[in-house]
Amino acid sequence: MTAAPEAPAAAAIEVLATAAATGATVVLSGHVQPDADALGSVLALAEGLRRRGAQVCATFPGPFRLPASLSWLPGAASLVPSTEVPAAPDVFVSLDASSPGRLGELAGLLDSAGTSVVIDHHASNPGFGSVQLVVPDAPATVVLVAELLDGLEVEWDTQLATCLYAGLAADTGSFRFGNTAPGTHELAARLLRTGIDHAAISQRLFDTAPFGWLRLLSLVTGRAELEPDVGAGLVWTWASTAEARECGLPGDQLEALVDVVRATEEADVACVVKGQDDGSWVVSMRSRGATDVAGVAIALGGGGHRAAAGYSSFADLQTTVARLRSELAAGVEH
Numbered sequence: 001m002t003a004a005p006e007a008p009a010a011a012a013i014e015v016l017a018t019a020a021a022t023g024a025t026v027v028l029s030g031h032v033q034p035d036a037d038a039l040g041s042v043l044a045l046a047e048g049l050r051r052r053g054a055q056v057c058a059t060f061p062g063p064f065r066l067p068a069s070l071s072w073l074p075g076a077a078s079l080v081p082s083t084e085v086p087a088a089p090d091v092f093v094s095l096d097a098s099s100p101g102r103l104g105e106l107a108g109l110l111d112s113a114g115t116s117v118v119i120d121h122h123a124s125n126p127g128f129g130s131v132q133l134v135v136p137d138a139p140a141t142v143v144l145v146a147e148l149l150d151g152l153e154v155e156w157d158t159q160l161a162t163c164l165y166a167g168l169a170a171d172t173g174s175f176r177f178g179n180t181a182p183g184t185h186e187l188a189a190r191l192l193r194t195g196i197d198h199a200a201i202s203q204r205l206f207d208t209a210p211f212g213w214l215r216l217l218s219l220v221t222g223r224a225e226l227e228p229d230v231g232a233g234l235v236w237t238w239a240s241t242a243e244a245r246e247c248g249l250p251g252d253q254l255e256a257l258v259d260v261v262r263a264t265e266e267a268d269v270a271c272v273v274k275g276q277d278d279g280s281w282v283v284s285m286r287s288r289g290a291t292d293v294a295g296v297a298i299a300l301g302g303g304g305h306r307a308a309a310g311y312s313s314f315a316d317l318q319t320t321v322a323r324l325r326s327e328l329a330a331g332v333e334h
């Protein structure tokens with residue numbers, strides 16, 4: 001991992017250290033439908049700032065519901081809905097959100113707060129907020145939070161380390177993805193030395209689901225389509241939150257489907273099109289390496305990383321997949 005430029009981290013540390021020293025109000029938010037990196041970042045930095053004396057409010061945009069795989073994170077019980085945060089805090093911190101839109105109803109705090117600090121690692125982040133720490137080379141936002149906690153001279157204990165490790169393990173695919181670097185393992189080693197139970201963390205994050213998960217998997221993998229001639233090869237399938245419910249699962253269980261589909265050897269791009277309760281579709285893409293799916297997602301109104309990206313579609317399923325096909329084909333022609 002390339003080291004973060006000195007100045008941006010220093011500027012963020014200064015704002016947060018001053019806020020802590022003066023007992024200022026700080027609101028921290030992750031992106032909508034927060035994942036382990038977003039929540040781990042929010043919870044670790046919130047706790048660190050709290051210990052240094054800030055008045056902290058940790059939140060995320062609605063719907064205010066945590067998946068079971070994340071609700072056990074230390075400090076999760078202290079999260080408050082967006083309706084309960086001060087409208088004009090001294091400092092607003094956005095974590096792991098690649099654009100203001102990903103902050104939903106909380107995006108207004110970027111302007112209403114005295115200072116807004118944006119901490120993120122998405123290549124598609126356009127740069128927003130008055131103080132920016134955006135490092136596309138960082139494998140996870142928690143890596144940047146670890147640096148901030150050091151800058152704030154907050155000691156890492158198992159509570160903080162569990163939150164940081166959860167984000168690091170999730171965004172690196174348990175240290176399997178290309179974003180894993182020597183520094184990633186050095187950070188993991190430092191986190192393990194605090195005494196965290198990394199096996200239990202991983203089991204809760206990645207290897208725990210109700211029995212209905214097997215039923216849902218069979219439905220969704222059973223109707224997967226392989227289209228080797230689209231771009232560098234496409235495998236796709238669809239699912240819906242209603243189907244998840246029929247299998248006794250919360251809608252967020254659909255997030256894990258793409259990790260099964262992306263094993264397909266014949267397709268560089270794997271895609272799961274997820275039907276939402278409001279009739280829209282959320283499209284998740286993964287690349288095995290040859291395709292920049294962030295570029296595809298941006299062209300279709302979303303964002304993400306080179307190997308993992310997504311967007312929303314308000315067209316029907318056929319039109320949604322047709323647009324994806326032509327974007328992938330265009331990517332090959334360029």
Ligand SMILES: [Mn+2]
Binds near residue numbers: 096140
């Ligand atoms: Mn992340």
